[in-house]
Amino acid sequence: MNLFQIISEIEKVDPEVYDRLDSRRSIFKHMTGLGQKLSAAALPLAVGAIFNKVYAQTPMNASVNDVLNFALSLEYLESYFYNAGQASAPLQLGLSTTNKAALEIIRVDESNHVTFLRGVLGAAAITPPTTATFDYTGGKGTGAGPFADVFINPATYLAVAQSLEDTGVRAYKGGAPLLMSNKTVLTAALNIHSVEARHASRLRTMRRGGANNNAASQGVPAAPYNAAPKSWISGTDNGGASPAQTAPIYGAGNNTNAPTGVTFDAESNTTQGGANLTTLPNTTGFPASAFSEAFDEALDVTTVKAIARTFVVNGSTFLA
């Protein structure tokens, strides 16, 4: 068996194979003497070890604890947001009874998620941030960002809340493959993920029904859906509630170091697992928006952090 011929063959299909093997590619390109020193019997093992390193390594070498602490950071971002919202009398005045109750449920859930994740992490949990870590106006500490009236104007508040929840759904989805080594932790993360999606759905309902409407679910979705949102994401949601700030929440992520086979596509993606959804049988006459709505998309850690830091004050190392 000629190891170097095999790698050469692979290179024709996967030009980055040397980088996958090791960033110090010259080692592999010039270690022609190695094969002669290894016994023939050892070679299959050596090849197996190399293939394991190339194609089965944990992406980003993220540990389970790293992923959980990342999730915990996002839960702090959400939890403190809802705490501040509840404490704002002007905001509460603008909300219907049903919507106030819904936001209280969400507030409690996010607080519970913080507690639960801290319990799972134990001593490995990050130091809790202070409330001064966050600026939910998007001003990074000035308190005068694009969402300056976030704790006064219910429409702005719900728009930011929806943005945080939609981001959280994508973040958990992107993190799930990194937790596959621990089935208990993976299942717990999945069980949080779906709760975040329920929150996102309700907040979208509240936005389209109006903060003052007790029957929020009866609001009629209408295009463009960033103004009167559906409970699911159509295309890229026209950039979200405030496109100048929220477009990345619905855009494509960074595929560098993506888990095996996974790509971080924009929410408008209509190709899943190699199958073009728009040409599937029995879907004739379906509206174009349905094909992207039927699947949510995952997002990578780096992109999620960049989005989340919209609400972190300058100089803070939180979520850096």
Next chain:
Amino acid sequence: MSDNLQPRGSDDASFAQPLYTPIKRRSFFMYAGATAGATALVLAGCSKDSDPVVTNNLIDVGSGDTGVLNYAYALEQLEAGFYTALRDGSYYKGLGANSAEKLILDDLYYHEVIHREFFKAAITSGRINDSLKPDFSKVDFSSRTSVLGTAKAFEDLGVAAYNGAGQYITSPLYLTLAGKIVSVEARHAAIIRDLVKEGDFVGNDIVTLTSANASASAGGAAPSGSSVERSMTPTEVVNVANGFLAEGSKLNVSGLK
């Protein structure tokens, strides 16, 4: 296919030869997922799982990743069948053309049919029957209470099923695909629950709010006050789902573990 990738003994030729064969080499990269170019997905092509068989009049979804995908496919067939039948019922037909409920039920129909057809297209080997026969005799399609109550049950069940089965998936790609669907099911469940009772998008019956986890697969240790969704084991799920499937279309999920 994976048989071709395993070194067997010290016979160099038997190991190396398949890699020199263009077709096999392409298959290897589909398996490894290393190239974005090799996108055509053969979900079950790499599996050694046995083909689904019917025993004791139950349809065996199989084991491994194929088993999980078949399990999801069966549930999507059930959901899509429900929303298809719903559209023939007098409750749906009586909805205002631009009412929120009609638009929402239309979207749910589109999404679930797309999910069903996706699995049908994606599971190319070892796929279960494409024509599972539902039994909706318990549903009154002229009644809002019955229609929305059943939709709520199906959507909550779907979320609990995907969440509970995630741990049996071995491929990051399939886990991500399942994740892409389950959050949409959760969005469905939330709005349907809100239609049944405004503000009930999260309730103690589905999330560990005031009582601890009641399911064997929800991590086993989710305490009360942790706000995680109660996932269900495949066995728990089919105990419900089989009640909506006709004789000969009921499922056996004993291979999922």
